[in-house]
Amino acid sequence: DTGVSQNPRHKITKRGQNVTFRCDPISEHNRLYWYRQTLGQGPEFLTYFQNEAQLEKSRLLSDRFSAERPKGSFSTLEIQRTEQGDSAMYLCASSPGQTRNTEAFFGQGTRLTVV
Amino acid sequence: TQLLEQSPQFLSIQEGENLTVYCNSSSVFSSLQWYRQEPGEGPVLLVTVVTGGEVKKLKRLTFQFGDARKDSSLHITAAQPGDTGLYLCAEDYSGGYQKVTFGTGTKLQVIP
Numbered sequence: 546d547t548g549v550s551q552n553p554r555h556k557i558t559k560r561g562q563n564v565t566f567r568c569d570p571i572s573e574h575n576r577l578y579w580y581r582q583t584l585g586q587g588p589e590f591l592t593y594f595q596n597e598a599q600l601e602k603s604r605l606l607s608d609r610f611s612a613e614r615p616k617g618s619f620s621t622l623e624i625q626r627t628e629q630g631d632s633a634m635y636l637c638a639s640s641p642g643q644t645r646n647t648e649a650f651f652g653q654g655t656r657l658t659v660v
Numbered sequence: 661t662q663l664l665e666q667s668p669q670f671l672s673i674q675e676g677e678n679l680t681v682y683c684n685s686s687s688v689f690s691s692l693q694w695y696r697q698e699p700g701e702g703p704v705l706l707v708t709v710v711t712g713g714e715v716k717k718l719k720r721l722t723f724q725f726g727d728a729r730k731d732s733s734l735h736i737t738a739a740q741p742g743d744t745g746l747y748l749c750a751e752d753y754s755g756g757y758q759k760v761t762f763g764t765g766t767k768l769q770v771i772p
Contacts, residue, residue, distance in 0.1 A: 549702070578759060587666075587748050587762035588703065601759065636702050638760065647752070648693075649760045651702025 549652035565623045570639030580636040664763030672769040681766040683749030697746040739770045
């Protein structure tokens with residue numbers, strides 16, 4: 546297992562276009578998280594899946610954002626009608642099981658630039 | 661969701677110096693994690709502390725959890741350039757769900 550994989554690593558898009566990012570978690574990890582991070586700041590929570598169920602969505606996740614994890618494995622994050630303010634690093638993480646105090650393993654992120 | 665404040669926000673020191681960074685919350689932590697993030701990479705877990713007053717050591721890094729479980733500190737002895745990065749504290753159980761909520765971060769630069 547090579548860890549959490551995110552694609553693409555970099556995305557440049559024009560304002561108003563739609564973009565979709567993919568996250569492949571570590572095999573058999575039940576939990577999957579999406580975060581957004583701007584330069585020099587800590588990651589901000591966007592949404593969280595337990596298997597295929599989306600359990601929580603942040604207020605940061607406007608109606609232009611949608612995330613899916615259809616089979617409880619990989620996940621996609623789509624941003625519609627992108628705005629310059631969407632420019633950020635989008636991080637995906639996964640963690641195993643149902644217990645607390647477990648480590649979240651992060652991917653290398655997708656850096657989005659909206660021009 | 662509680663707010664995790666970290667201080668200082670930025671820290672630039674010479675190689676060999678010691679430093680301490682802090683993580684504070686308005687509420688009690690169920691447990692607390694420290695991560696380090698290097699540029700272009702995702703955060704990597706350093707340690708998890710669970711019990712009030714707990715102290716954990718990882719080579720030159722010493723992590724302490726406050727007695728009241730509302731604060732934590734990370735002390736680095738004899739800092740090296742390889743310690744450069746963004747240090748993040750996080751709680752892994754927020755709002756009734758097992759999700760990781762991060763602090764504001766401390767950006768550390770160690771100058772050779």
